[in-house]
Amino acid sequence: MTTxxxxxxxxxxxxxxxxxHGTIDDSFQNAxxxxxxxxxTCHAWWPDLxxxxxxxxxxxxxxxxxxxxTAGAWQQVQEVVxxxxxxxxxxxxxxxxxxxxAVGDHNVYYRDGVGEILxxxxxxxxxxxxxxxxxxxxxxxxxxxxxxxxxxxxxxxWAAYSAEFSPVVEIMSMHGxxxxxxxxxxxxxxxxxxxxxxxxQYGLAQGHIVGVKxxxxxxxxxxxxxxHGRLGLWAEGLTRAAIWEAIQxxxxxxLTGDNIRLQFALNEQPxxxxxxxxxxxxxxxxxxxGGALDYVELLHNNRVIERLSRHQLLASLDDPYADSLQxxxxxxxxxxxxxxxxxxxxxxxGGELQAVEPRFRGHEVVAPSAEEAASYAFSxxxxxxxxxxxxxxxxxxxxxxxxxxxxxxLTISGDHxxxxxATVNGQAVTVPLARLLDxxxxxxxxxxxxxxYY
Numbered sequence: 001m002t003t004x005x006x007x008x009x010x011x012x013x014x015x016x017x018x019x020x021h022g023t024i025d026d027s028f029q030n031a032x033x034x035x036x037x038x039x040x041t042c043h044a045w046w047p048d049l050x051x052x053x054x055x056x057x058x059x060x061x062x063x064x065x066x067x068x069x070t071a072g073a074w075q076q077v078q079e080v081v082x083x084x085x086x087x088x089x090x091x092x093x094x095x096x097x098x099x100x101x102a103v104g105d106h107n108v109y110y111r112d113g114v115g116e117i118l119x120x121x122x123x124x125x126x127x128x129x130x131x132x133x134x135x136x137x138x139x140x141x142x143x144x145x146x147x148x149x150x151x152x153x154x155x156x157x158w159a160a161y162s163a164e165f166s167p168v169v170e171i172m173s174m175h176g177x178x179x180x181x182x183x184x185x186x187x188x189x190x191x192x193x194x195x196x197x198x199x200x201q202y203g204l205a206q207g208h209i210v211g212v213k214x215x216x217x218x219x220x221x222x223x224x225x226x227x228h229g230r231l232g233l234w235a236e237g238l239t240r241a242a243i244w245e246a247i248q249x250x251x252x253x254x255l256t257g258d259n260i261r262l263q264f265a266l267n268e269q270p271x272x273x274x275x276x277x278x279x280x281x282x283x284x285x286x287x288x289x290g291g292a293l294d295y296v297e298l299l300h301n302n303r304v305i306e307r308l309s310r311h312q313l314l315a316s317l318d319d320p321y322a323d324s325l326q327x328x329x330x331x332x333x334x335x336x337x338x339x340x341x342x343x344x345x346x347x348x349x350g351g352e353l354q355a356v357e358p359r360f361r362g363h364e365v366v367a368p369s370a371e372e373a374a375s376y377a378f379s380x381x382x383x384x385x386x387x388x389x390x391x392x393x394x395x396x397x398x399x400x401x402x403x404x405x406x407x408x409x410l411t412i413s414g415d416h417x418x419x420x421x422a423t424v425n426g427q428a429v430t431v432p433l434a435r436l437l438d439x440x441x442x443x444x445x446x447x448x449x450x451x452x453y454y
Contacts, residue, residue, distance in 0.1 A: 004234035004251065004270075006261045007243065009037035010223040011093060011231060012107055012145055012170060012215035015376075017073045018043030018097070019066035021365060022221025022376030024077060028084040028092070029377045031223040034358040035230075037091035037243050038223040041107045042070040042077060045119045046099035063099075070096065074117060081113045087239045098126065104144050104156040104198075106166075111139035111244045123160055130165050139244065145170035145217065147203075148178030148187055150195035158203045163210060168247060171200045172214035172229040172254040179212075180302070185256070201302045211250030211272055221376040222362020227403070230255040232262065234270065258290035258409070259357055290357055290409045291326050320437055321415045324354055327436060330407030331424065332394035333452040340396075340451045342406065345389045347421040351414025351433065353386040359407045364398055381408060394451070405454075424453050 014020035015027045017040075024040055031038035043066045051060035070077075078094060085092040094110040096117055103123045108115075108130075115138065120126035130140050142165040149155030156169065171178045176187040178194060180201045187194045196202055203210060214229035216222070224230055232253045235246035246252065250272025253262050263286040264271045267278065287296055293313070298306040331342045360379040381390035392406040412418065418433040424445070431441055445451045 004236055004246070005238075006259075007036040007233055007235055007238060007246075008224075008255070008259045009035050009039075009091075009231050009233075009243070010215045010218075010229070011037070011039040011095065011109070011143075011213070012041050012097075012173065012217050013038070013223040013225075014043065014097075014217070014219045015040055015221040016069075017077060018070045019062065020219035020221070021363065021372055024073075024080050024221070026221040026377040027223055028080065030221060030225075030360075030362065030379070032084070032090050033379060033381070034226075034360060035090075035224045036238055037093070039093040039095040039107075039109060040077070040081075040223065041095040041097045042073070043067060044070045044096035044098060044108075044117045047119070047121045048101045049099070050101060071117060078114060085113060085240065089238065091238055091240055091243050093240065093244075098142075099154065101152055101154055102157065103160045104147060104149070104151075105154050106142050106144050109141040109143065111141075111240055113240075115140070127162070127165060140165060141244075141247070142166050143168060143170060143213070145215070146173060146175040146178070146187075146189075146191075147171065147200065148176065148194040148198050149191055150198060153192055155195060155198035156203070158197070158206050158208065161203065161208060161210070163208070166210070167250050168211035168213045168252050169200065169203070170215055170217075170229075170254075171212045172256060173217035174225075174228040175217060177254075177256075179254075205302060209274060211247075211252050212254045213247070213252050214254030214256070218362055219365045220362040220373070222360075225362040226359040226407075227257040227361065230257065230259070232260065234263070257359065260290065260293075261286075261288040263287070289326070291328055325412050325414065325433065325437075327410045327412055327420065327433075328359070328407055329410065329422070329453070330359070330405045331392070331451065331453045332397065332403070332405035334394070334396050334450060336396035336398060338396050340394050342390075342392050342394065342451075343425055344391075344453075345387060345423045346408070346410065348386040348410070348412055348414070349419050349421060351386075351412050351418035353383070353388065353410060354413055355411040356381065356383045356388045357409040357411075358390070359409060360392055361404060361406060363395075364402060364404060379406060422453070425451075 015022045015024050027040045081092045081094045094113045099105050147156035151157045177183040177185040181196045213231040216225050216228035218225045233246040234251040235242040265284040295309045297304050379392040416434045421430050442454045
């Protein structure tokens with residue numbers, strides 16, 4: 001397959017610079033906690049802002065104020081981006097958002113962390129500006145996002161698309177999934193539903209060579225907020241140059257939340273490659289999830305030609321302990337809008353805690369004009385040998401279909417003697433690993449309607 005390493009990031013998210021919530025320092029604190037790379041994309045410009053109707057006057061004023069905030073803080077943004085970039089540990093990029101009704105929203109990215117706000121009036125003008133910057137040695141990209149909205153309503157215009165500065169498009173975020181019109185996670189934002197001619201599969205059907213990415217588009221200073229979207233990619237290392245090259249080469253894929261490691265090759269060429277036509281095609285797939293995989297599908301010309309389902313994988317499993325096990329632990333529930341602070345320690349005995357994947361969320365914000373919360377950086381975790389300790393906060397699930405739970409995923413090597421010892425807000429519980437192979441176990445901190453763990 002590939003000698004590259006898998007890395008996970010979020011390069012489209014927001015804080016109070018522009019319009020949103022939380023500081024940019026909160027953003028990078030949260031990002032460093034559970035990602036390898038990040039970019040906070042401040043809202044910056046909207047050349048065709050619809051301000052010709054009285055009903056949209058407040059919306060237009062709100063956005064213009066946000067753009068002014070970004071302009072005033074742009075030097076600070078560049079300084080914070082530079083301060084948080086630590087090669088081989090955590091990588092940052094500089095970026096800003098450019099709205100457009102006619103051709104869809106895009107984000108401008110600067111590889112090296114320095115650049116200006118681009119206020120182009122049209123997509124053609126934007127590309128001309130990027131060409132001039134590129135000629136001066138500035139590495140730039142222009143990546144479309146929430147492409148699934150109808151053209152003219154901030155969705156993509158595939159007729160205007162070019163791969164010149166846009167090797168990938170964002171198909172997964174808090175807006176939903178735009179892979180196809182029937183993909184899970186429909187668009188539920190106030191901006192409207194998905195439209196077939198704006199989906200990724202429609203773009204492929206037009207002959208475009210384009211990769212994909214996921215990112216949260218989260219508006220509460222929480223890049224990588226679990227469940228909203230992430231970007232997985234294969235790079236030579238954890239540096240700006242290596243991550244940038246991976247995106248340019250389309251060795252990327254879109255995730256909803258779990259850090260799934262997906263490798264794909266056709267005739268031994270990795271994802272993103274362009275091959276000459278050949279009648280013989282050998283497909284190789286290696287996928288490792290942070291939990292039980294439901295299925296893996298192989299598509300050709302937007303149609304499923306092969307599907308491997310979970311029951312087929314389980315049928316070939318003789319020894320459940322033969323490979324590492326994935327155990328997800330989460331906390332939350334209780335009454336809506338009830339803030340609960342959590343202090344949790346998990347210890348593996350009779351086995352080995354091989355890895356910990358944090359799965360923390362930020363405050364759920366769809367309309368960024370929602371009320372301000374007291375804090376936007378409230379989770380932290382640390383692993384010491386076979387023990388992990390984390391602190392976080394939950395506030396009750398906002399709806400019966402929208403979680404605000406927080407958690408971690410444990411990769412454990414063990415056998416029927418392995419146990420997990422948990423201390424949850426002072427409450428101790430011991431669970432055999434064998435019990436969890438049968439199914440999940442829930443617990444309560446008190447009586448009915450009290451906070452829970454799972």
